[in-house]
Amino acid sequence: MLVLGIETSCDETAAAIVKDGREVLSNIVYSQVEIHNQFGGVVPEIASRKHVEKISYVADMALKEANIEIDKIDAIAATYGPGLVGSLLVGLSFAKALSYAKKIPFVAINHIEGHIYANFITYPDLKPPLIVLVVSGGHTNLIILEDFDRYEVVGKTRDDAAGEAFDKVARYLGLGYPGGPAIDKAAKRGDEQKYKYPSADVDEYNFSFSGLKSAVINHVHVLQQRGEEFRIEDIAASFQKAVVDTLVEKTVKLSLETNIKKIAIAGGVAANSKLREELSKKCMQHHIQLYVPDFKYCTDNAAMIASAGYFKLIKGHTSSYNTNAVPYISL
Ligand code: KG4
């Protein structure tokens, strides 16, 4: 089955063609990051206008690169939320219109759920049950994936998402947008033991990144006011350590408690090198198998949406043309 995936929930206009949920024939991402960078974050109105400009082109490119005629596509999957409503509407309307015109099924995908499927692309034999840590710019969820399309959310953030904390701290440090990759890079030259920041731990499997973020920002503010010298690299490394420590600890704890010895990570923050390194060490210690998606499938892309679509379609799920964009939905 060939599925065309469409993703426009934030600032990436993306289209991809995936065969049988696992084999990526094309994966086109037009990133608007350069445009939003100058504003220090995504400007929703600019994002939706850019999606309108690029969506047909990106979908065309996906077909060309896969060397597939549109008439050979079996179904279309598109993100319906969460995300910026104007941005979501562009991809969703495009997908519904194309599905109607070509008389092929359409399936709406929750973006966060989509992130999980990046793992099934990178590892063609991977199957649930699985512990998944979803860490993106908008969400932080710890879940037990019991089966394709069936999961239990065990923990989440009480306030900011992990990626949001990376972005806000980076912005304060003058590292630009998106902040995650910038902090990751700066931290490599920093001393993570230099400063001790509060943990992101709340209770059981829940997180809170807002207090940690504020503590770092206030600390930098005080250092600046006192005229004390400091290295941004040390701040970045110490902050990143605090985020990663809590993420790793809770994820491994869930795996051990459920005796599901398979952990997968998903979402933009899953690209973080420190998270990958620490989780990999801990998993080795506890004989847990770790699955880490390819970098290109960690951040927003349409291949993961097409893959999630396939696993819904083979279970007989399709969506109605009345499906609307939903800016706020969780898992
Ligand atoms: O999944 P994603 O592309 O978009 C959302 O669905 O939110 O995630 C974007 C988030 C941003 O907050 C970005 O700063 C973060 O992922 N991110 C990273 C890294 N690469 C991207 N955070 C930490 N380290 C990275 N290397």
Ligand code: ZN
């Ligand atoms: Zn995302």
